[in-house]
Amino acid sequence: MADNIIRIRGLSKSFGHLQALRNIDLDVARSEVVVVIGPSGSGKSTLLRCINHLEAPTAGEIIIDGVSVTSRGTDLNALRAEVGMVFQSFNLFPHLSVLENIVLAQRVVRKRPRREAEQVAHELLNKVGIPEKAHAYPGQLSGGQQQRVAIARALAMQPKIMLFDEPTSALDPEMIKEVLDVMLDLAREGMTMVVVSHEMGFARNAASRIVFMDEGQIIEEAPPAVLYSAPRHERTRAFLSKILH
Amino acid sequence: MTSEASEPGGSARKDFSVAKRGRLQQTSWAELDLARVPWWVVIIVLVGAYVAVAVATSPRYQEVFRFILPGLRVTLQATFAAYGLALLIGLVVGLMRVSHNPILYALSTLYVEIVRGIPMLVILLYAGFVISPRLRDGTGGMIELQDLQEAILGLAIGYGAYLAEVYRAGIESIHRGQMEAARSLGMSYMQAMRYVILPQAIRVILPPLGNDFIAMLKDSSLVAVLAIPDLLQMGRLYISRTFRAFEGYNSVALVYLVMTLLLSLLVRSIEKRWSIRGR
Numbered sequence: 066m067a068d069n070i071i072r073i074r075g076l077s078k079s080f081g082h083l084q085a086l087r088n089i090d091l092d093v094a095r096s097e098v099v100v101v102i103g104p105s106g107s108g109k110s111t112l113l114r115c116i117n118h119l120e121a122p123t124a125g126e127i128i129i130d131g132v133s134v135t136s137r138g139t140d141l142n143a144l145r146a147e148v149g150m151v152f153q154s155f156n157l158f159p160h161l162s163v164l165e166n167i168v169l170a171q172r173v174v175r176k177r178p179r180r181e182a183e184q185v186a187h188e189l190l191n192k193v194g195i196p197e198k199a200h201a202y203p204g205q206l207s208g209g210q211q212q213r214v215a216i217a218r219a220l221a222m223q224p225k226i227m228l229f230d231e232p233t234s235a236l237d238p239e240m241i242k243e244v245l246d247v248m249l250d251l252a253r254e255g256m257t258m259v260v261v262s263h264e265m266g267f268a269r270n271a272a273s274r275i276v277f278m279d280e281g282q283i284i285e286e287a288p289p290a291v292l293y294s295a296p297r298h299e300r301t302r303a304f305l306s307k308i309l310h
Numbered sequence: 311m312t313s314e315a316s317e318p319g320g321s322a323r324k325d326f327s328v329a330k331r332g333r334l335q336q337t338s339w340a341e342l343d344l345a346r347v348p349w350w351v352v353i354i355v356l357v358g359a360y361v362a363v364a365v366a367t368s369p370r371y372q373e374v375f376r377f378i379l380p381g382l383r384v385t386l387q388a389t390f391a392a393y394g395l396a397l398l399i400g401l402v403v404g405l406m407r408v409s410h411n412p413i414l415y416a417l418s419t420l421y422v423e424i425v426r427g428i429p430m431l432v433i434l435l436y437a438g439f440v441i442s443p444r445l446r447d448g449t450g451g452m453i454e455l456q457d458l459q460e461a462i463l464g465l466a467i468g469y470g471a472y473l474a475e476v477y478r479a480g481i482e483s484i485h486r487g488q489m490e491a492a493r494s495l496g497m498s499y500m501q502a503m504r505y506v507i508l509p510q511a512i513r514v515i516l517p518p519l520g521n522d523f524i525a526m527l528k529d530s531s532l533v534a535v536l537a538i539p540d541l542l543q544m545g546r547l548y549i550s551r552t553f554r555a556f557e558g559y560n561s562v563a564l565v566y567l568v569m570t571l572l573l574s575l576l577v578r579s580i581e582k583r584w585s586i587r588g589r
Contacts, residue, residue, distance in 0.1 A: 119490055119494065144496075145493060145494055156490065156491035158510075170492075173501050174497055202586065204586065
């Protein structure tokens, strides 16, 4: 508990009549990788989006590294700079080159000088394996390359936490591995990660815990080996039987 | 466009269409223009040739042009100044229109709906005979607008409303994931607007912005009601002196036409230059 970088208590979120999240409690330790699974509409993405306050929670409390996301006075921009997010649809800035995509927030938010920001960008492109694409435009890249740029863009802020919202769901099968490899590297380096994904291989290799959600609630959480082989709840079992083939 | 076909007989046709595409833009609108090119170019060339000959050989037309040309400067001054101001008003009001702040939204909507519902001519009369005198009296003579400034103010207020809607549509056309990505990196709302949303929106709204610029150039002829010696006013002055309506209005129409056509070409070349790569 002392070193829980994410602390969520009693989190609820409603969209009109629809209750997307009901009374969620979740802790994530520093350097931990947590994979969130569950049927569509179970609230996984909403949970992730509440963590960096892209959605404002209806009730409950979220504390990131000692700072309450949910209190009124919090500087959300400063907080979001510490929490990287990778989206299902990449959301790269199409009017900017790959390099500029990675440089922009460093300059605008972190106020880094251009040379330093570009150096960081080149290093990160190296890290995600596409140094030669610095001057390409997002529209000229494959989905897998775009997602790796998106990861590099988030990492350039040197975040404490990385959130992944179905990062491989929009990718062709042959491109999934190149993205998962980058994520595995990140996990090995000790990045704290919350990943919404049904990639079981990744979960097995990188996750310390899998959280199963359904109808806006956390049904159960356990290490991958335990959850896959001996789920405690019927709903978990039913869901796993559908995705594990 | 999809006829990168491999049948042997198609090569001549393909070459033709490639050549055409080289001259025009490769944007999606180009396909529409492609069908239109022949007749409007033909007509313009014919009219242009006729006019060139007519003006070169007719001392009368030369006389008209010499007379109305000072009006061109006034027209251009009014148009450029008013459009610049309208772009600014439009941007601010457009941002208010997409704002989640209910007061900003209500104010901007009120402005747009009121101004859009009043004819440009009436707005100009308001600017000249209501706003300007009130401004003068209200400030104890501190602010005294000249005729041209009144006209510019009127045009800018009127077109600000149209441009606000253009900006709003452009901003709303950008996928919300763009704003979310920018915010998730720690940018403020205004930073995200400035660096991520607006640069993309501008590209989307360039054609309607160009249209409105051309429309404003034409509507600037309405400033004649404020007794401003613009192109049209000078033409009418000439006609009232010489009773030569045919040559007078021909000349006025022609100068407008040449300007709008040039502008339309300019807008296209800007569109092409600004198009996003890899799209």
